[in-house]
Amino acid sequence: MEFPMISYRELDQWLEQGGAFLLVDLREPFQYGRERIWGSINIPYEELEQRLDELPKDYTLVFYCDRGAKSMLACRDLGRMGYRCVDLAGGMLYYRGKFIDRRAPGAIE
Structure with a gap:
């Protein structure tokens, strides 16, 4: 199954x-x-199968990981299950966008 990759x-x-x-x-x-x-949201790859109920089928799911390998596997596997999936090319290693959040979870601004 093929899935789109985005930059x-x-x-x-x-x-x-x-x-x-x-x-x-x-x-x-x-x-x-x-x-x-x-x-x-954070769903570690190893927990993905047990947490499918957190992933809506009426949304496109954009997956990313550290370098892109696990997100590609997630897109392949979930795509076979009927989810619409997109992979962020290169993962966090190559993300140079403006939407980086480096605050600790729960931090007060």
Whole structure:
């Protein structure tokens, strides 16, 4: 099954425009706690199968991980299950967009 890949520039455009998509960070919680893309939720790749009930089928799911390998696997597997999936090319390693959130979860502004 094929799925689209988007660049960080395309993702930034999607984030600016809003819309029906859910951004899912597949990295470990400690990585997510240090830095993430604004608006993402954290579901570690190893927990994905047990947490499918958190992923709406009526939204496009945009997955990212550290370098892109796990997000590609997630897109392949969930695509076979009927989810609409998109992969962020290169993951956080190559993300150079303007929506980086480096605050600790729960931090007060």
